[in-house]
Amino acid sequence: MPRITDVPVLPPASTAPDQAAEHPAPAPPATAPGRPQQPDQPQRPNQPQRPKRPKRPERHRGHAWARLISPVAVVLLWQLVSSAGLVSAQKLPPPLTVWRTAVSLVTTDSPAYGTLQGAMLVSLQRMAIGFAFGAVVAIGLALVAGLSRVGEDAVDPLMQILRTLPLFGLIPVFIVWFGIGELPKVILIALGAAIPLYLNTFAGIRGVDARLAEAGRALGLSRTEMIRHVILPGALPQALTGLRQSLGVAWLALVVAEQVNANAGLGFIISQATQFLRNDVILVALAVYAALGLITDALVRLLERRALAWRRGLLSQ
Amino acid sequence: MAPRTPLPVTATPTPATPATATPATPTPVTATTARGLVREFDGRRVLDGLDLDIAPGEFVALLGVSGTGKSTLLRALAGLDRQVTGVIQGPENVAVAFQEPRLLPWRTVLANVALGLRTREPETAARSALAEVGLTERAQAWPLTLSGGEAQRAALARALVREPGLLLLDEPFSALDALTRMTMHRLVLRLWQRHRPAVLLVTHDVDEALILADRVLVLADGRITFSAPVDVPRDPNRDQNRDRDHPALIELRHELLRQLGVSQEG
Numbered sequence: 001m002p003r004i005t006d007v008p009v010l011p012p013a014s015t016a017p018d019q020a021a022e023h024p025a026p027a028p029p030a031t032a033p034g035r036p037q038q039p040d041q042p043q044r045p046n047q048p049q050r051p052k053r054p055k056r057p058e059r060h061r062g063h064a065w066a067r068l069i070s071p072v073a074v075v076l077l078w079q080l081v082s083s084a085g086l087v088s089a090q091k092l093p094p095p096l097t098v099w100r101t102a103v104s105l106v107t108t109d110s111p112a113y114g115t116l117q118g119a120m121l122v123s124l125q126r127m128a129i130g131f132a133f134g135a136v137v138a139i140g141l142a143l144v145a146g147l148s149r150v151g152e153d154a155v156d157p158l159m160q161i162l163r164t165l166p167l168f169g170l171i172p173v174f175i176v177w178f179g180i181g182e183l184p185k186v187i188l189i190a191l192g193a194a195i196p197l198y199l200n201t202f203a204g205i206r207g208v209d210a211r212l213a214e215a216g217r218a219l220g221l222s223r224t225e226m227i228r229h230v231i232l233p234g235a236l237p238q239a240l241t242g243l244r245q246s247l248g249v250a251w252l253a254l255v256v257a258e259q260v261n262a263n264a265g266l267g268f269i270i271s272q273a274t275q276f277l278r279n280d281v282i283l284v285a286l287a288v289y290a291a292l293g294l295i296t297d298a299l300v301r302l303l304e305r306r307a308l309a310w311r312r313g314l315l316s317q
Numbered sequence: 318m319a320p321r322t323p324l325p326v327t328a329t330p331t332p333a334t335p336a337t338a339t340p341a342t343p344t345p346v347t348a349t350t351a352r353g354l355v356r357e358f359d360g361r362r363v364l365d366g367l368d369l370d371i372a373p374g375e376f377v378a379l380l381g382v383s384g385t386g387k388s389t390l391l392r393a394l395a396g397l398d399r400q401v402t403g404v405i406q407g408p409e410n411v412a413v414a415f416q417e418p419r420l421l422p423w424r425t426v427l428a429n430v431a432l433g434l435r436t437r438e439p440e441t442a443a444r445s446a447l448a449e450v451g452l453t454e455r456a457q458a459w460p461l462t463l464s465g466g467e468a469q470r471a472a473l474a475r476a477l478v479r480e481p482g483l484l485l486l487d488e489p490f491s492a493l494d495a496l497t498r499m500t501m502h503r504l505v506l507r508l509w510q511r512h513r514p515a516v517l518l519v520t521h522d523v524d525e526a527l528i529l530a531d532r533v534l535v536l537a538d539g540r541i542t543f544s545a546p547v548d549v550p551r552d553p554n555r556d557q558n559r560d561r562d563h564p565a566l567i568e569l570r571h572e573l574l575r576q577l578g579v580s581q582e583g
C-alpha cells in the first residue's frame with residue numbers, strides 16, 4: 001500500500017518502535033491498579049491508550065454465570081410442576097403462559113389492559129416525577145442541615161419526625177388532601193424517596209473525617225473550597241447508599257400508590273387483572289416492576305463505580 | 318495561612334534576626350514568636366504561659382512525653398486552635414504535615430498538592446513539588462494506592478509547595494518503618510536546605526530530633542523547660558545528616574532523656 005505512507009493521524013513512525021522497545025508488554029500498569037480514569041500519562045502522550053475500564057477478571061464473569069443456575073432451575077421446576085398438573089394453572093400460571101401473556105400484552109392493545117409498554121411508561125413517569133422531586137428536596141434539605149447548625153436545628157427535627165411516620169399510613173390522609181388523581185401518588189413516591197436520601201446525605205456530610213477537614217483548614221481552604229473539595233466528596237459514598245435505598249422505597253411507594261384508583265399504569269393492569277382472575281397478567285406486571293427496579297439499581301451502581309473510582313484502588317489491593 | 322482569629326496576630330515582618338541561613342524564598346523573613354500561650358482542656362492547663370522563639374530558617378525539634386501538649390502547641394502555631402490565648406507572631410505562610418498524610422482520597426495526588434494553592438499556575442507548582450519528593454510518576458494516582466512512605470512524601474510536597482516561612486511537622490515519620498523513616502529524614506533535610514523554612518518538628522524520638530534539628534526543646538508542664546543547640550556539624554555529603562555516634566550527641570541524648578524522665582541507669 002504505497003499511497004498511505006504519510007497519513008497524518010498515525011503517530012510519527014520514529015516514536016512507535018521506541019515505545020515498542022520500552023514497553024514490550026501491552027500497556028503495563030506503570031502506575032497503579034484501580035485508577036483507570038486517567039490512563040494517559042502526560043509524560044508519554046503517544047503511549048497507546050489503555051481501555052477506559054479494565055476488563056473484569058474472568059473469575060468474575062464465570063461467577064456471574066454460576067449465579068444464574070439456581071434461578072433458572074427454579075423456573076424450570078415451576079414449569080415442570082405446572083405441566084404435570086400438580087398446581088392449578090389459574091392460581092400459578094406456568095412460566096411459558098406468563099411469557100405468552102407478556103408478548104400479547106406488548107403486541108395487542110386490549111380494551112381491558114391497554115398495552116404493557118404504555119402502562120409501563122405511565123408508571124415510569126410517575127416514578128420519575130416523584131423521585132426527582134423527592135431527591136431534589138432531600139438533597140437540598142440535607143445540605144442546609146449538614147452545612148450549618150442553624151439549618152440543622154431548623155430542618156433535622158422535622159425530618160426525624162417525618163421518618164417515624166408510617167409512609168403508607170399516610171395514604172388515606174393524602175386522599176383527603178390531594179384527591180385520587182396523580183398528585184397523591186407522586187407525593188407518596190417523593191416522600192418515600194426523600195427520607196432515606198436525606199438521612200444518608202446528612203449523615204454523610206456530618207461524618208466527613210474531621211482530620212481531613214482540619215487538613216483543609218491548614219491548607220487555607222475557603223468555605224466554598226472546603227465544601228467542594230472536602231465535604232461533598234466525603235459525603236458522596238453515603239449519599240449514594242442513600243440513593244439506592246431511596247430508589248427501593250420509591251418503587252415500593254409506586255406499587256402501593258398505584259393500587260389506589262389508578263386508571264392507567266402497571267397498577268391499573270394489576271387491578272383489572274385481579275377482577276378477571278388473570279394471575280398471569282398480574283405476574284407480568286410484577287415482573288415489569290421488578291425489572292424496572294433492577295435497572296435503576298444497576299444505574300446507581302454504575303454511577304457509584306464512576307464517582308467512587310478512587311475507592312477501587314483500595315478494593316483491588 | 319488562614320487568619321488565626323482570636324489571637325492578636327501582627328503580621329508585620331520583623332527585621333531578619335541573625336539566622337543560621339538566609340532563606341532562598343522571596344517571602345519576607347519573619348521569626349516566629351509565641352508569648353504566654355495558654356490552652357485549657359476541661360480545666361487542665363496543657364499550655365501554661367508558653368513562650369517560644371524560632372528564628373527564620375531554623376530547624377527546631379520539640380520533644381515531650383505523651384500528653385504534654387506538643388500537638389496542641391503545633392495546632393496553635395498553625396492557627397487551627399481557636400481557643401488558645403496569647404500572642405503568636407510569625408510568617409504569613411505556615412504549612413503543616415500531620416502524623417497521618419491526610420490526603421483527600423477522592424482527589425489525585427497532584428490535585429491534593431495543588432489544593433488551595435493561590436499561585437498563578439498551581440498545577441505546575443504542584444508538579445515540581447512532587448518531582449522534588451520523587452513522586453512524579455504517581456501524580457495522577459489515587460492516594461489510597463500509595464504506600465505509607467509515598468503518601469507522607471506527597472503530604473510533604475503539599476506543605477512545601479506553599480513555600481512556607483514556617484513548616485510544622487507533627488510526628489510525620491512516626492508511622493513509617495525504620496528504613497522509610499531514614500529515607501524521609503534525608504529528604505526532609507534536603508528540602509529544608511533548599512527552601513529554608515523555619516521548621517518545628519514535633520517528635521517523641523530523641524534520635525530523630527538530634528539528627529535533624531539545630532535546636533532541641535523539651536515541653537513539660539505547659540512550658541518549654543529545656544532548650545539546647547545541637548552543636549554537631551552536619552555532613553554535607555549525606556544531605557546534612559549527622560553522625561549519630563558523635564560524642565556531643567551522645568551527651569545531649571543523655572541530657573534529653575533525663576529531661577524526659579527516662580532514666581539511663583538500669
